Amino acid sequence: MTPRDLLPIAGFAAAAALLPLFVTAGTWLNFMIFTLIICLAAQGWNILGGFGGQYSFGHAAFFGTAAYGTAILQLRYGVNPYPAFAAGIAAAAAVGWIIGVLAFRSGLRGSYFALVTLAFAEVFRVLANSAEVTGGAAGLLIKLDVRPENFQFESRANFYWIALALVTGALVLTRWLERSRLGAQLVAVRENESAARALGVDALSVKLSAITLSGAVTGAAGGLYAQYFLYLDANIAYGTWISVEALLAPIIGGAGTVFGPVLGGIILHSLAEFTKTLVGRIPGVDLVIFGALLILVVRFPPRDIPGLLKRWRR
Amino acid sequence: MRSYPPEIVAEAVLNGLLTGAVYGLVALGLTLVYGVLHIINFAHGALLTLAMYGAFVAWSVFGLDPYVAILPLVPIFFALGYGVQRFVIGPASRGDDSNILLVTLGLSIVLENGLLAIFRSDTLSVQVPYAMEVVELGPMLLGFPRVVGFGVAFLVALVLFVVLGMTDTGRAIRAVAKERTGAALVGIDVRHVYAVTFGIGTACLAVAACLLLPFFYVNPRVGNAFVLVAFTIVVLGGMGSVPGALLGGLFIGVVESLSGLYFGESLGQIGIFLIFILVLLFRPTGLFGAKA
Secondary structure (H helix, E strand, C coil): HHHHHHHHHHHHHHHHHHHHHCCCCHHHHHHHHHHHEEEHHHHHHHHHHHCCCCCCCCCCHHHHHHHHHHHHHHHCCCCHHHHHHHHHHHHHHHHHHHHHHHHCCCCHHHHHHHHHHHHHHHHHHHHHCCCCCCHHHHEEECCCCCCHHHHCCCHHHHHHHHHHHHHHHHHHHHHHHHHCCCHHHHHHHCCCHHHHCCCCCCHHHHHHHHHHHHHHHHHHHHHHHHHHCEEEEEEHHCHHHHHHHHHHHHHHCCCCCCCHHHHHHHHHHHHHHHHHHCCCCCCCCCHHHHHHHHHHHHHHHCCCCCHHHHHHCC | CCCCHHHHHHHHHHHHHHHHHHHHHHHHHHHHHHHHHHCCCCCHHHHHHHHHHHHHHHHHHHCHHHHHHHHHHHHHHHEEEEEEEHHHHHHHHHHHHHHHHHHHHHHHHHHHHHHHHHHHCEEECCCCCCCCCEEECEEEEEEEEHHHHHHHHHHHHHHHHHHHCCHHHHHHHHHHHHHHHHHHHHHCCCCHHHHHHHHHHCCCHHHHHHHHHHHECCCCCHHHHHHHHHHHHHHHHCCHHHHHHHHHHHHHHHHHHHHHHCCCHHHHHHHHHHHHHHHHHCCCCCCCCCCC
């Protein structure tokens, strides 16, 4: 990784960091923070799905585990939110490793891997919906106590910068992965697993590293979500919506590229906001557009929006 | 764990079998599509939801009894399935599994949320005069709509068996399932057979929807509850196996009914998911040994 590799990331971070100086309306900051959280979750999916070619339909398992971890450690054990956040991320990584060991050791790939990840997320959702420690169906409310040392801020802009810092960190991590030995092996496994193994790549351990990293990054998004909205229930934390969002953004923006998930996340949520102003708050309309977009980009190769634009220009 | 008198347990088992037959019908469509096209249709649940709304509209707007609505809905859904495979899924796949996974996921998102936009998230149900009627079997009482569902599900399976086994279309479908290139070489239009198979799978959903509606509810997410159940049944029965889907459906119906009895409704679902995960991890060719 050379300084030149980091230049676009630094440029993006600098430009995005200036936004709150011009945009001060609460609703806009809210929108931008939410979009960044999605971008972070999507960046996590991208590590496993984009670079590794293992399509997970259940990234909610990681998002929710870190979200609940962050909330429960504060509420039930009085841990400070920052270490609670870190512990939540570690828990999500651990869940990633465990699901990885179970699924990859059994040789699940393709559709089977997608199905088993979906099933894991659903098991977590049902458990969280009925267990006592997660507050059951009523959910968990993190106590409002606005102090910076408590990971709660007076100004939304502070939260925006933290979210941006985490997204930037994930971008650097992905760039490092792209340039690293692990990343090269991961792409080799994606393109042709048997050939990669014949060349001496330990496919299992490569995929395990990827799903652990992936779980941690998507987990960071979950912890951030809990800390920002201060409320969680099973359908938010482990709901299919986040599994779908985490997958859609990289696919639309360009899976297996560093900026793909961020680009996809911004496109999707700008589009969602735009439709909302156009047709009003009809539930589901934004997702209809997401789904139609997904069908379109898959229907017309190359499979993402940057690719589509290139095709039109030709 | 509480203990129950044997007749309560027996009643739960029987009710599980009855519901399980309808699950089997849902799984039948899924397994048929898998067996022939070798694709996992993620939109299966959303198509079931669509069919249930179809049956609901037939009842609320046109006053059709759900059982009568089977007659118009089956051809409509066959045509829909045919068109979806021929014009959306088929062209998008380009021989790549992940494309199919994504395109069917996109389709399910569009359907589910389109229905949400139109009907909102309210849970709807139909009122039919026979909803509360029961069939007495010794000391046990069985819901009439469930008994009908059981009978019709098996009838459909029988019809499907005859169609697959004895008609030219059925032979073409089986030929394509076994050896696509060979079938194309002897002049079978593979893309047409794919679309017909997908149409049959979707038509099975139309029947299942009409059978479910008298004793179930419908909301935009109702298909999700069935889709994992159907996938569980399909992997349990062996991907692509028609009798496996029925047996798996009955088995899952009983498991759900018994775990609901012993662990309560919400935790009862976990039993199914755990079976699903365990079967995928340790016996991906299915319990009944059909070839994957």
